[in-house]
Amino acid sequence: MKELDFKPAKSKEKFRSNYKLHDLAERTGKNLLVQWGIEFKIFGEDKRYEKVWEKGEDKPDVVIDYKGKQAFLDWKGKHTKSFLVNARAIKSYERWRNKFNIPVVIAFFIFDKNGMLLERRFAFLPTHRYVDSVSKQWDKNKTVEFEEELPKFSKENLIKQLLAI
Numbered sequence: 001m002k003e004l005d006f007k008p009a010k011s012k013e014k015f016r017s018n019y020k021l022h023d024l025a026e027r028t029g030k031n032l033l034v035q036w037g038i039e040f041k042i043f044g045e046d047k048r049y050e051k052v053w054e055k056g057e058d059k060p061d062v063v064i065d066y067k068g069k070q071a072f073l074d075w076k077g078k079h080t081k082s083f084l085v086n087a088r089a090i091k092s093y094e095r096w097r098n099k100f101n102i103p104v105v106i107a108f109f110i111f112d113k114n115g116m117l118l119e120r121r122f123a124f125l126p127t128h129r130y131v132d133s134v135s136k137q138w139d140k141n142k143t144v145e146f147e148e149e150l151p152k153f154s155k156e157n158l159i160k161q162l163l164a165i
Contacts, residue, residue, distance in 0.1 A: 021077025025109035026061065028117060029075050029153075036155040039065045043072065058092035060104060069162040071124075072096055073105040083108055083121065083150055084133060087142040097125055103165055107153050120153035124161045 033040050044059030060072035074093065076085065085106060093104045104125040110118045123130070123146050130144040137143055151157045 021079065021109075021111065022075055023077070024111060024115060025075040025077035025107070028109055028120075029073075029107050030062075032153075032155075033064065036158070037066075038155075038158070040073070041065075044074070057095075058086070058089040060093060060096060063102075064105070064162075066159060066162050069165060071103045071105050071162060071165075072100075073107060076106060076108045078108055078110045079113065081110055081119065083123065083146045084137070084143040085123075085130070085145075087132065087144050090130065090144050093125060103127075103161070105158070105161070108150070109153075121150040122153040122158065123150050127161065 030040070040062040042061070043063045044061045060074040062073050064071050064073050072093065074089075093106070097104045106123040106125070108121045108123075110120070112118055128146050128148065128150060130146045133143040133145050
């Protein structure tokens with residue numbers, strides 16, 4: 001196997017620890033979808049434990065369906081009210097949106113340091129616009145940020161967006 005000639009920005013442990021917030025957001029979000037009567041099925045694969053992981057095509061986590069209206073949905077867990085998304089991921093979401101001609105929902109769940117939910121918001125692509133972030137993040141990733149205040153991730157707001165398509 002070829003040896004890498006650079007030091008990764010994240011250790012294996014740091015890479016996997018990033019998933020803790022994602023997993024918390026996913027559990028919280030799926031529980032809400034069930035309560036709201038919105039069906040969903042898994043779309044993206046979890047590859048965090050694969051021996052060799054490479055950058056690739058990001059996939060939204062699930063496909064949701066409400067009365068025949070579908071959308072991709074991806075869970076984002078955060079500790080701060082910063083609605084940032086990895087630029088590579090957002091480009092992939094746009095490709096999936098165009099390929100299947102269905103919108104993408106990015107659900108942001110903000111938790112305190114003890115895992116208590118503080119807020120939930122969502123971006124609906126293509127409705128909510130984003131711009132490239134000025135600087136790279138601590139892990140050297142380029143990100144995008146949403147330009148406007150995002151709506152609360154609620155049943156009413158989500159269904160309103162879905163039915164508008």
